[in-house]
Amino acid sequence: MKTLFIINPVAGRKRSAKVWKDIRPYINFPYEYEFTQGCGDATQIAKHAKKLGYEVIVTVGGDGTISEVVNGIAGSDIRLGIIPAGTGNDFGKTLKIPENPCYALEIIKEGKNLTFTDLGKFQDGYFINIAGAGFDAEVANMTNSNLKFLNGTLAYVASLVWNLARYSPCNAVITVDGKKYFRKPWLVLAANARYFGGGMMINPDGIINDGLLDVCIINDMSRAEILRFLPSVFTGSHKKHRCFEVIRGKNVEIEFAKPVRVQVDGDAKGFTPVRFSIVNRALSVITPVKD
Numbered sequence: 001m002k003t004l005f006i007i008n009p010v011a012g013r014k015r016s017a018k019v020w021k022d023i024r025p026y027i028n029f030p031y032e033y034e035f036t037q038g039c040g041d042a043t044q045i046a047k048h049a050k051k052l053g054y055e056v057i058v059t060v061g062g063d064g065t066i067s068e069v070v071n072g073i074a075g076s077d078i079r080l081g082i083i084p085a086g087t088g089n090d091f092g093k094t095l096k097i098p099e100n101p102c103y104a105l106e107i108i109k110e111g112k113n114l115t116f117t118d119l120g121k122f123q124d125g126y127f128i129n130i131a132g133a134g135f136d137a138e139v140a141n142m143t144n145s146n147l148k149f150l151n152g153t154l155a156y157v158a159s160l161v162w163n164l165a166r167y168s169p170c171n172a173v174i175t176v177d178g179k180k181y182f183r184k185p186w187l188v189l190a191a192n193a194r195y196f197g198g199g200m201m202i203n204p205d206g207i208i209n210d211g212l213l214d215v216c217i218i219n220d221m222s223r224a225e226i227l228r229f230l231p232s233v234f235t236g237s238h239k240k241h242r243c244f245e246v247i248r249g250k251n252v253e254i255e256f257a258k259p260v261r262v263q264v265d266g267d268a269k270g271f272t273p274v275r276f277s278i279v280n281r282a283l284s285v286i287t288p289v290k291d
């Protein structure tokens with residue numbers, strides 16, 4: 001199949017360029033490749049590849065690279081392959097794509113199993129993993145913009161601690177398929193997949209092709225309780241916590257009493273109010289097991 005690898009050389013704090021060098025000798029089928037030059041480039045490359053008739057696009061990068069490619073090929077017949085080479089690599093975790101790039105390449109070489117995934121819709125674009133508003137968006141914004149000089153995990157933890165000290169939950173109206181829910185949340189997510197924040201299983205029961213967004217809400221609790229709550233998110237055991245709830249639906253509107261930051265696939269995207277919806281089975285992804 002006509003295949004293009006799109007490599008984001010700066011993903012994973014530049015680990016991606018090395019990953020590409022490592023896996024290249026093992027690619028035993030015809031392919032082309034292109035490096036991204038900057039923000040948004042992967043979308044343009046993917047759109048062009050669609051016009052040129054490529055059948056498979058493989059990302060070598062992280063979730064941001066996947067998200068950009070998705071925005072170039074959503075709704076087409078192009079198959080998405082994923083070589084995890086970013087910092088968090090959260091989307092691939094839901095699909096059980098091996099974290100080891102050489103094993104991930106083997107899955108693409110086999111290419112026989114496809115999973116159709118839903119895509120979230122935000123404004124005129126798509127997201128594949130998780131979008132949301134509140135505390136998580138503040139953390140993502142600070143990690144990506146102000147703390148680039150720190151390494152990945154350190155930047156995330158520093159941002160988490162800083163925002164925990166200064167962020168306070170405020171009243172919100174969350175409308176899911178027309179039904180209004182009044183809450184005072186730390187954060188509200190519209191999740192397609194299961195993981196975010198570099199391995200946190202925030203949405204343990206998420207199914208990526210059920211045609212529904214999982215609206216995950218962390219309701220008001222003290223800062224001390226948040227500190228106890230956060231580790232449980234890595235294992236998914238937080239789902240039994242009295243302040244955590246999931247509401248499922250196709251259309252979600254989130255409005256806070258004051259404008260609160262929004263993130264889409266880990267990138268800060270303005271402020272609330274915000275609307276998300278879902279497009280069922282909009283993209284096929286090459287996976288270890290069949291859909």
Ligand SMILES: Nc1ncnc2c1ncn2[C@@H]1O[C@H](COP(=O)(O)OP(=O)(O)OP(=O)(O)O)[C@@H](O)[C@H]1O
Nearest residue numbers: 011012036037038039062063064065086087088089
């Ligand atoms: N050549 C480039 N120079 C600078 N930035 C780039 C370049 N190519 C792509 N980008 C940007 O790099 C950002 C980070 O990419 P990506 O999200 O894939 O890596 P990551 O943040 O390390 O991984 P993850 O999102 O899985 O934690 C993307 O927002 C993308 O727009």
